[in-house]
Amino acid sequence: MRKRKGIPKLRIKARIPSKTMEKDLIGKAKLLRDDPELIIPECVADCGFCPFRKTRVQLERISRFKDDPAKLAKLARRGDKLARAYAATIGLVHKEKMPYLATATYPGGTVAYALRGKTTKEKLIGVQNFDSPKWRVLSVVDLVQKKGLHFYSYGDKFICTGRIAKPPEDYVRSASESVGASRMEGDSYLCPHNPLSSNHIEFDWVSSGKKVILCDQCAGKAKNSLRKLGEGMAVPRVIDEFRISVGRPLRDPAGSNECGDLLNAPVDKDLLSQYSEGRLGDKELIDKHMEEVRERLADVQKRVFVRGDRCFGDDLEAFVKDISDDPTETESLKGLLSNVTHPVVVDSGDSVNKILATYWSDHGKEALRAVVSEQLADKFYGDGELAGDSPIKVIRLATQQAGLDLASSKIPKYAGLSVYGQFADAVARSFKTKGQTAAVAVLDAEKSSDHRIRSMAHAFYLALGIGTKSWKFTDEEKAYGAHLEVFAKGLLESRSSDDHHKSLVEFLQQAGSVEEVRKI
Ligand SMILES: [Zn+2]
Numbered sequence: 001m002r003k004r005k006g007i008p009k010l011r012i013k014a015r016i017p018s019k020t021m022e023k024d025l026i027g028k029a030k031l032l033r034d035d036p037e038l039i040i041p042e043c044v045a046d047c048g049f050c051p052f053r054k055t056r057v058q059l060e061r062i063s064r065f066k067d068d069p070a071k072l073a074k075l076a077r078r079g080d081k082l083a084r085a086y087a088a089t090i091g092l093v094h095k096e097k098m099p100y101l102a103t104a105t106y107p108g109g110t111v112a113y114a115l116r117g118k119t120t121k122e123k124l125i126g127v128q129n130f131d132s133p134k135w136r137v138l139s140v141v142d143l144v145q146k147k148g149l150h151f152y153s154y155g156d157k158f159i160c161t162g163r164i165a166k167p168p169e170d171y172v173r174s175a176s177e178s179v180g181a182s183r184m185e186g187d188s189y190l191c192p193h194n195p196l197s198s199n200h201i202e203f204d205w206v207s208s209g210k211k212v213i214l215c216d217q218c219a220g221k222a223k224n225s226l227r228k229l230g231e232g233m234a235v236p237r238v239i240d241e242f243r244i245s246v247g248r249p250l251r252d253p254a255g256s257n258e259c260g261d262l263l264n265a266p267v268d269k270d271l272l273s274q275y276s277e278g279r280l281g282d283k284e285l286i287d288k289h290m291e292e293v294r295e296r297l298a299d300v301q302k303r304v305f306v307r308g309d310r311c312f313g314d315d316l317e318a319f320v321k322d323i324s325d326d327p328t329e330t331e332s333l334k335g336l337l338s339n340v341t342h343p344v345v346v347d348s349g350d351s352v353n354k355i356l357a358t359y360w361s362d363h364g365k366e367a368l369r370a371v372v373s374e375q376l377a378d379k380f381y382g383d384g385e386l387a388g389d390s391p392i393k394v395i396r397l398a399t400q401q402a403g404l405d406l407a408s409s410k411i412p413k414y415a416g417l418s419v420y421g422q423f424a425d426a427v428a429r430s431f432k433t434k435g436q437t438a439a440v441a442v443l444d445a446e447k448s449s450d451h452r453i454r455s456m457a458h459a460f461y462l463a464l465g466i467g468t469k470s471w472k473f474t475d476e477e478k479a480y481g482a483h484l485e486v487f488a489k490g491l492l493e494s495r496s497s498d499d500h501h502k503s504l505v506e507f508l509q510q511a512g513s514v515e516e517v518r519k520i
Pocket residue numbers: 042043044045047050160161162
């Protein structure tokens with residue numbers, strides 16, 4: 001390890017002040033020199049215990065020495081901490097060269113200040129930024145903690161309401177405006193998007209008797225609306241000033257009010273404290289809260305269906321029709337949800353697969369049974385090889401299999417076929433139960449040198465639309481095959497059991513295979 005030597009590193013970041021910052025700070029120091037009252041909050045309540053009377057006496061004494069830099073430097077090291085910051089700051093007027101500015105970072109941003117005297121950095125920042133509603137409250141944060149005082153800073157006002165939380169009307173209005181709630185309706189400040197009838201977050205500002213209500217979109221814009229509302233406040237616990245709730249009004253297309261307050265539940269205390277500490281933003285708070293609300297629905301014994309902001313009551317049919325118009329999807333959803341006894345709540349953007357996946361472990365078999373036979377449902381539901389596949393894929397595979405099973409049930413079974421009969425039967429059966437690729441595989445695997453078999457193969461290739469295999473055949477086989485194509489096609493495309501049989505007999509006759517084709 002390398003030994004550290006020399007001066008220990010300064011923890012505070014310092015930087016050379018720019019000309020404007022310098023002029024700015026000197027200008028403010030001059031104003032303060034002539035008017036110490038600028039940094040003293042205005043007590044509007046019964047504030048007999050507020051310490052500002054004592055501070056004021058000290059400030060007046062300091063300003064008597066405003067032209068004596070040495071005395072000011074001394075005064076910046078003793079007495080009331082706010083008074084020290086004052087002495088240190090007005091002393092800057094006498095400096096020929098500006099000291100380095102330090103910066104400090106808070107949740108509300110980064111601020112620069114001249115590090116002078118012997119006091120706290122909050123006092124220095126507050127005094128030197130007495131013109132900023134956001135920063136000047138820092139000069140009193142220690143009083144908030146020690147004495148339980150309440151301060152509100154906005155515009156050119158810096159108000160103390162003593163031990164009672166009582167935000168001035170103007171503060172409430174400008175704070176509400178800062179989060180986008182500038183429309184007043186009754187006792188509420190609202191964002192412009194009619195938030196009460198859509199998803200919203202509500203800040204019931206208990207100490208002010210007002211409410212601030214934002215739609216989810218507006219709440220998402222401010223990273224943390226509570227922090228923004230409390231930006232000019234210095235109070236013991238900002239979160240205690242508000243009752244925060246998340247509103248999820250539900251519309252009911254059928255007119256009944258079966259869902260009511262289904263999704264309106266109190267926000268968990270733990271989430272609220274994470275939010276007030278700034279560890280969660282509005283969006284995260286809302287998302288996490290709604291996650292909890294939905295989890296709790298599993299314990300509610302009530303059969304209702306909700307999609308987005310619409311409540312369908314217990315009308316499962318209307319609910320699934322709203323999600324999809326594909327018959328397989330709607331039938332499987334109905335099967336899936338037929339035995340669910342608690343509320344089912346999905347987002348309007350949720351896919352069918354997502355909904356299936358949510359209930360698959362408990363009700364997947366019922367979803368499959370709604371679209372295929374019980375036997376197939378049990379087979380596909382229990383198939384370990386499909387365990388990693390999405391529910392919608394398992395359903396598609398099961399219905400495909402059901403379709404093939406149906407096709408094979410329509411193909412007669414034969415006994416005693418000649419090699420020609422067996423070949424034609426194998427090709428047709430593969431095509432109908434497994435599809436084109438399987439039929440081609442049967443053809444490709446046929447290595448017989450028998451001209452009749454080879455002509456039949458050529459005919460099937462042509463009937464399947466495959467012209468690239470002609471090189472395999474002699475001219476004679478090609479000609480014969482071309483003649484047989486239409487009969488091969490007839491066999492492949494036959495639908496009913498009877499048609500299949502007739503087509504097979506005709507194909508074999510045309511191919512010159514004289515035999516009795518016998519069904520079993
Ligand atoms: Zn006061």
